Amino acid sequence: MPELRNNFDLFCELTSIRGLQRIKKAPTFFGRVIWSAFVIAMTLSLFITIGFLARDFLSYNTAWHARTIIGDKANFPAITVCAHNPFSLEANTIWKKNEILTPTGFNKRLSEITLEFIKHDKLEYASVMLLDSTENYYANLRPNESQTLSHQTDMFPHCMVTADGVRILAENCAVEADTGFTKRYFSHPRYFNCWTLETAANHSTRETVRLTLLIRLVPSVEIDEAKNNFIMDTFSRGEGVKLVVHESGTYPEIDKDGINVQPGRMNELSFQTIKWVRLQTPIAPCLEDPKPIFDMGSTYTYRLTQCLDSILQNISINSCGCLNSEWPRTVDSALVNTKIPYCSALPKDPKNPDSLKDMVERLTCAGDLLHRVKELKEEAIRQRNCISACSYYTYPVSASITSWKPMPEKLNYFTEKCQRVESLQNNPQQKEKFIRYLERTLNSSSADINSSTITSLSSKFAKNFENEGLYTYISLVRTSYDTTLQEERLIFDFYILISRVGGLCSIFVGLTAAFLVELIEFIYLVCRQYKKQDSNVKKKDMELGQTENNEINLQGMTKQNTLATESVNSKYECPEKEKLNNEG
Structure with a gap:
């Protein structure tokens, strides 16, 4: 206890912590109690507030910081174009030959199924009549059939790429030769054939500043079967095209991000390049090289939204035995509507009760799944089945639209010269x-x-060109080579943590970095003191041992002297005894 008290007194003398010196120097017991209570209270408060800071730090809250990278030539974005009228003029001929299910035949099948339900008093299924839409018609076709009915690449009479001040004209949009672009087919349940123009693999479009598309349209009035069918599309479908600008290689989100373009207009779309870079944290990790997304055998660059939709699609296949047309179809196109039907696919024989039962089960299961979408997505994120990519691009678009009435002879002369x-x-x-x-x-x-x-x-x-509604003109323009970098950073990083902890230490107990030197000095002095004490103890032990040895030696010498004296005395006594014996 005395040693502990001495060490505490020494620490109080050396430290700069507020209040400790007053504990030692306080003249009264009451003063020492007050200052001791102050030091204890401030120390506890310091540890509590540091705990709160540590909790905030370990939550890894982030914010987005924007800065502009001047002259950063990123690849040109992709553009996916879908016609509001999904059918080509060739569809009229195909339907007349009854080679593929016609919209009229689809509508009749809906009526037959509804009639069967009503006959069996299943009035709740009368809403099947409301499935008369192009999306549900698509769900009753095989992929090759829907592709045959829709627009082919001839819907692009001209494409023009401007790069490095040079214009490259691609008639029939044969961009694969010299432009660094390529065309890609994409099947959509509402618009059937969509076409994507994107940067080709192992090519660069960094110098491209403008991509111009001339698109030939087919008015809906020229599609005979569409005049009296697809009544549910009345308020969701118009004329013209729907397009989306996105990163090359990614799955085009037509429904979420698409914009409508009118026919007979010059549509100039100016885009800005934004690169998003996420921060890798234990709470919200990201993927550096994620696996691709699959849609009917085609691969697309990973995105979090498509990953979640793919998980929902797999649940639909495993639980309901059918495909939801709104999500990426994670199976090969050869299996679609052959072994794995769409959830809204109609039975070919409406009078077969087993077929009707299967359809009802599919629709019921799909409806229940849609009600659990939010829960399933949150579970997938929580289990980290889907994680955001660490970097990706977006391209906000601003549209400038004006009327466009080109003279046919001028366009022809332009084509001839090029x-x-x-x-x-x-x-x-x-x-x-x-x-x-x-x-x-x-x-x-x-x-x-x-x-x-x-x-x-x-x-x-x-x-x-007699009818201005048959063409539209789209020009996708890069406004500048600058890239806006949106970088995710910690709101409360390690340096801020150190700064705030230092501030709290200074506020509560006056603790500074000099405390480390004081602590080292205290440890040194304590160790030195203990070493000195050990040295003194050893010295005393040695002195005590030497004293004991001296005493032992002295005792030994005394004993030897006694024995020597006794030996001498015995020598003198022996002759006298012999003499007495002889006399006797």
Whole structure:
């Protein structure tokens, strides 16, 4: 206890902690009690507040910080285009041949199924009549059938890419040759065939500043079967196209992010490049190289939303035995509506009670699943089955729209010139032919040129441009090469934690970094004191041992002297005894 008291007194003398020196120097017992209570209360308060700070730090709350990267040439985004009228003119011919289920046949099947339900007093299923939409019609077709009925790549008469000040014209949108872009087919339940123009693999579109698309449309009035069917599309479908701008390689979210484009308009879409970089934390981890997303055999770059939808689709397949057309179809296209039907697929024989029972079970199961979507997604995130990617791009778009009425002869002349220049560049042997063309142009009057142009017009342009609603013009423009970097950072990082802990230590007990030096000095002095005490103890032990040895030696010498004296005395006594014996 005295040693502990001495150490405490020494610590109080050395430390700069507020109140400890007053405990030692207080002249009265009451003063020492007050200052002791103060030090204890402030120390407890310090530990409690540091605990709160540690809790906030370990929660890893984050915020987004934006900054602009000047001249960061990112790849050009992808654009996915879907026509509001999903059917091509060839669909009329196909339906007349009854090669594929017609919209009228689909509507009749709905009526037959509803009639069977009503006959069996199942009035709650009369709502089957309301399934008359293109989406449910799509769910009753095989993938190759829906692809045949819809628009092909000929819906793009012209595409033009502007890069490094050079315009590259791609007739029939054959962009794969020189532009770094490629076309990709995407099947959508509402719009059937959609087409994506995106950066091709192992190619770069960093220098591209503009992508121009001329799109030929088919008005809904020209689709015979659509006039009296698909009544549920009345308030959800118009004319023109629906498009979405997204990162190349990603799954196009037409329904969530798509914008509508009117026919007969020049639609200039200016986009801004935003790169999102997430922070890797224990609470909210992210994936550096995630696995791709699958949709009917095609692969797409991973996104959190598609991962969650894919999990829902797998649950639908395993629990309900059917596909939901709104989510990525995680099976091969050959299995769709052959081995695995869509949930809204109709039985081919409406009078078969087993088929009707299967349809009702599928629809009921799918409806129950839709009610649990929020719960299932939260569970997938909680179990970390789906984690956000660490970096991705988005492209906010602003649209500028005006009327567009090009003259057919002007468009034809534009096409002719571009074709001649491209032909010369690809085949230098066309030089003489190109010279003759230029000489003929120079020697001709303006009227002759116009007359020649009109004569050479293809009947396609002349006929189609009589109706401005048959075409629309889309220009996707990069406003600048700058990239806005949205970087996720900790609101409460380690440096802020150290700063706040230091502030609290200073406020409550006046603790500073000098306390470390004081602590080292205290430990040194205590160790030195203990070492000195040990040295003194050892010295005393040695002195005591030496004293004991001296005493032992002294006792030994005394004993030896006694024995020697006794030996001498015995020598003198022995002759006298012998003499007495002889006399006796």
